[in-house]
Amino acid sequence: MTLSSSPSLSEKGDVVHVEDGKTATAGGLYNPHIDVSDIDERALMRKVDMRTVPWLSFLYLLCFLDRTSIGNAKLYSIETSLGLSDTQYLICLTVFFISYALFEVPSNVVLKRLRPSIWLSTLMVLWGIMMTVQGLVHNYSGLLVMRWMLGAFEAGLFPGVTYYLSCWYKRSEFGIRAAIFFSAATISGAFGGLLAVGLARMNGIGGKPCGLVTILAGAISFWIIVDFPDNATFLTEAERTVVIRRLQSDAQFSAAGEKMQWRHITKALTEWKTYLAMVVYAGIDMPLYAFALFLPSIIKQVRFSATSANLLTVPVYALACISTCLVGFFADKYGNRGMFNIGIFTAAVGYIILIVSRNAALSYFAVFLGACGIYPCIRDAWMSNNSEGTYKRSVALAMVISWGNLQGAVSSNVYRATQVPWYPLGHGLVLMYIGTGLIATVTFRFLLKRENARRDRGERDEIIEGREGGFEANGRFASVDDAKREKGDEWSGYRYTL
16 A cells, blocks of 8 residues: 655755764754755655555554454353353453553663564564463463463554654654554454454364464564664665655654653653543543453344354454544544544444444444444554654653553453343443543643644743743753754644644
């Protein structure tokens, strides 16, 4: 698939002071000695697309498939096979999300310090091993340990790739790439239903085929995953220069390199945007995991067999995939991510129907609404667009995503066996989370818009030596480049994406 990129970049875009030993002039132009006049920017970004998006999407497909396959296996009596009570089964679901959330932030820090090709491929191999071993367990304690380890090793992929893609693409291009990457979750939902039917007819092999495929994919990822733009070996020096200058022209001042300093991490830990975005993400992620883990059970309990229920999930996820990609495309095109996030209202309608419906066909229609409202609204692109500084963005994204994923521990426990077939408590709590996410989205957008307006009025202007205007409270700097480097997205010239 060919993705659109922005019009060609002139050699005199918005520039930045460069750290990590990169060559720059006093004005901050990256690699000023490199002639980039012969580089076709659109062709270059198509080349980048083909080396990043397809393979990473495939890896996330495997990740989500491994994570949620236990929901499909439930229909084929995994509880009976392993001697699990309903409570023990729910604990096994829960423990995955606890380890997953704990390791996301440190994993993103390691990713930045290490090469993505090494770190992501290592994680893949390790969780593939855990998935293979999970297919060999025969009791509750074994499954519990494997789910904990699976969560720990899977933790680095989604926040890591989200951050990694933000280091390659301009803010106006990131949404569709992130949407295609995340749409792998919907494809895994559809494929998971088909796979569960197939594995149910192959007694005794459990999750071993899935684990072995993951191990193989992880091993070859070392040679397929490319690293950050400044050292990507599949690009020429001139092409690497164009990629970085494009990012700098998009107010990504740290694109050419940034030294690890604790103040960057501290800023992510103390900023209001991080915590409000966590509420937004939680309001979407809990419904997402509840949907992914229990969709087969929800369909089955409205009078479908196990095999039919798994197969009936396929068209639901197919529509979710299409919706996710369309929303990502239009959010990039129109740049109003918050307004598109309000589309989660569609999911609210779906869950209201699920709560009141006692008709199988109507309930099945409602899950389509739920999928179309939940999956397109995983707006990590929104937070990424509004956080400048490579380490700050890395930690902020990991915090937002880890808090959202921790809500999977909640979603794992809201659909109780005592409430079949209509699950009023589960649907009600999902609806509550959707409402919380909707309110947080509106609040987040309002505050970002208000801050942009203050900057437009000059209230955030810094004092720059040799220039008139500015306020001491906003800082005093020797040059605009110094202000950009020191303040990141708090610089008065930076505008937040609404």
